[in-house]
Amino acid sequence: MSAPSLIAASGDSLREAFGKALATLAETRERLVALDADIAGGTGLHHFRKAHPSRFFQFGIAEQNMMAVAGGMAATGLIPVVTTFAVFCLRAVEQARLSIAYAKRNVKIVASHPGLDVGPDGGSAQALEDLAAFRAIPGMTVLSPADPHEMALATQAAVDFDGPVYMRTGRSPACSVYANGHVFRIGKGHILRDGHDVTLIACGVEVARALEAAKLLAAENISARVVNMATIKPIDADLVARCAEETGAIVTAEDHNTIGGLGGAVAEALVRARPCPVEFVGLEDVFGESGEPDELAEKYRLTAPHIAAAAKRALKRKRHG
Amino acid sequence: MSAISLAARQDQDRVHARLAAIAARTRQLAIAGIYRAGSGHPGGALSAADLLAVLYGAELNIPGGTADDPARDRFVLSKGHAAPALYAVWAAMGYVADAVPLALRRIGTASQGHPHVLDLPLSETSTGSLGQGFSVAIGMALGLRHQYVAARVYAMLGDGECQEGEVWEGAMCAAHHGLSNLCAIVDYNKLQSDDRNANIMGLEPFAAKWRAFGWHAIEIDGHDRAAILAALAEAAATHDRPTIVIAHTIKGKGVSYMEDRPLWHGSVKMKPDETRQALAELGATETDIATWMA
Numbered sequence: 048m049s050a051p052s053l054i055a056a057s058g059d060s061l062r063e064a065f066g067k068a069l070a071t072l073a074e075t076r077e078r079l080v081a082l083d084a085d086i087a088g089g090t091g092l093h094h095f096r097k098a099h100p101s102r103f104f105q106f107g108i109a110e111q112n113m114m115a116v117a118g119g120m121a122a123t124g125l126i127p128v129v130t131t132f133a134v135f136c137l138r139a140v141e142q143a144r145l146s147i148a149y150a151k152r153n154v155k156i157v158a159s160h161p162g163l164d165v166g167p168d169g170g171s172a173q174a175l176e177d178l179a180a181f182r183a184i185p186g187m188t189v190l191s192p193a194d195p196h197e198m199a200l201a202t203q204a205a206v207d208f209d210g211p212v213y214m215r216t217g218r219s220p221a222c223s224v225y226a227n228g229h230v231f232r233i234g235k236g237h238i239l240r241d242g243h244d245v246t247l248i249a250c251g252v253e254v255a256r257a258l259e260a261a262k263l264l265a266a267e268n269i270s271a272r273v274v275n276m277a278t279i280k281p282i283d284a285d286l287v288a289r290c291a292e293e294t295g296a297i298v299t300a301e302d303h304n305t306i307g308g309l310g311g312a313v314a315e316a317l318v319r320a321r322p323c324p325v326e327f328v329g330l331e332d333v334f335g336e337s338g339e340p341d342e343l344a345e346k347y348r349l350t351a352p353h354i355a356a357a358a359k360r361a362l363k364r365k366r367h368g
Numbered sequence: 369m370s371a372i373s374l375a376a377r378q379d380q381d382r383v384h385a386r387l388a389a390i391a392a393r394t395r396q397l398a399i400a401g402i403y404r405a406g407s408g409h410p411g412g413a414l415s416a417a418d419l420l421a422v423l424y425g426a427e428l429n430i431p432g433g434t435a436d437d438p439a440r441d442r443f444v445l446s447k448g449h450a451a452p453a454l455y456a457v458w459a460a461m462g463y464v465a466d467a468v469p470l471a472l473r474r475i476g477t478a479s480q481g482h483p484h485v486l487d488l489p490l491s492e493t494s495t496g497s498l499g500q501g502f503s504v505a506i507g508m509a510l511g512l513r514h515q516y517v518a519a520r521v522y523a524m525l526g527d528g529e530c531q532e533g534e535v536w537e538g539a540m541c542a543a544h545h546g547l548s549n550l551c552a553i554v555d556y557n558k559l560q561s562d563d564r565n566a567n568i569m570g571l572e573p574f575a576a577k578w579r580a581f582g583w584h585a586i587e588i589d590g591h592d593r594a595a596i597l598a599a600l601a602e603a604a605a606t607h608d609r610p611t612i613v614i615a616h617t618i619k620g621k622g623v624s625y626m627e628d629r630p631l632w633h634g635s636v637k638m639k640p641d642e643t644r645q646a647l648a649e650l651g652a653t654e655t656d657i658a659t660w661m662a
Contacts, residue, residue: 080511080514102514104510104545106541107540107541107544109537109540109541111499111503111533111534111537112503112506112534112537112538112541114503115499115500115503115504115507115534116503116504116506116507116510116538116541117507118493118503118504118507119493119503119504119505119506119507119508119509119510119511120507120508120510120511120514121507121511122485122492122493122504122507122508122511123438123507123508123511123512123514123515123517124438124511124515125511125514125515127507141497141500142500142503142534145494145495145496145497145500146493146494146500146503146504149484149494150484150485150486150493150494150504151486
């Protein structure tokens, strides 16, 4: 009987890109340590464990303790990177709040397996609330990079940033959005494709789908701008206002509940600066279910045609506004 | 009696007199602060006072009385609601001014209702949500050991706090990692917010639970300062596992009408006559009472 093949190490996933980047970054950053709750194989952290075994700390299936321990390790001058699935980060939100954010500890919380991208494990495992929960914690920076290249850059930016960070990776093989040469800055959105009728603002796996949606719209003579908003907090309010000014309609797209995540952050920024019609692509306040990520994205309206349809709704409101 | 042993005994007497004075001052300032705040938890502050006095007065190595030295010992008050006693013992040690415990819970001051490390760095971490300070202390012990710093880490937990699942996650973790530089102390006063532990969620057999989790457990009378000193010495001499000191205490210790009454656990508004009686029973001078209650 042959050994079962593990599906954890998906070569071009965001989690793998994170794990490889972290292992490399640790070579020149002695204070970097990594904390795991028995899923290093799934979070990409196995690369770090292999390269830096003495700096890899195991906590077992006990995320609340692990999260607060990270605060304590940071208090001694280390830079702890805590990793688990996004849904288990939710389990330790209060530890992240008190022992990390309130105490202003330099801890990086890296969450793999967010959203419907989790796939067949089903609704219990698909975190749709993490961006909202962590965004609401004072002083917490929240990131959701778009592709493996950006993930590596964002990992470095997070590690070198002085303060608590929550960062989403991803389980499934990720589409490539960037070639080499991309510059990642915390707090800065990035215009991937220019356009003047409507702006599609996306994060994570939805960025590639938004680019595809822009092509669909172009075929109908609609010019869509695409923004990769990899920093959910602090949101790039200037860029959001500029997009409202220059295109007059906005669609947000995220693998997350439409309440409180990227859509919420963009809408909050808009009403403060320059309101315009906004349509939200994401989970409409429902839980997910088992299925392959692509099947789920289609069923729950996260794919390019659904983003394009939302863009047309926003355009219609803009014209009739 | 030889000259040497006489000198040693005089030294010991001096230490105990000093610790008794720190404990008394800690209780007085804690009650004065709670009275002035119009809220705060007196019961658990008084039960912890002797433990805090011995820790700060004889055990912790905190050069300069500040959180500046990376090699200092750390103390984390995981039962953060005993903040009045923590601020008071710092004042008794001369680490902070009396104004710190006396400004308890006042807007715009550093004397937050629960310890906040950004306001008072000696807090070492921010507490007030039970279970978390214990985990943070474990992280400090791991971090210090990883960096070859010989400092020790102490954490004080409440008994009711040990109903939090996180405490037992931490108990497993500290034993698994063999953190002999960690000593936890439970202020086991048997009462919690609403009633006796035994009626809310029983903890017994308490020491056996910790031993089963891999800890060295010592049970003492938490108001016997010589016993506290001996237990902390035993903890420091334990090199293969973390130590838990289960300190049997009396909630409200030192104030006759508070002792062992659940009513005095919670955040209370103390009346002037109650406060005057409490401070007198705790040995405060008339001058201090008049100043603090003004």
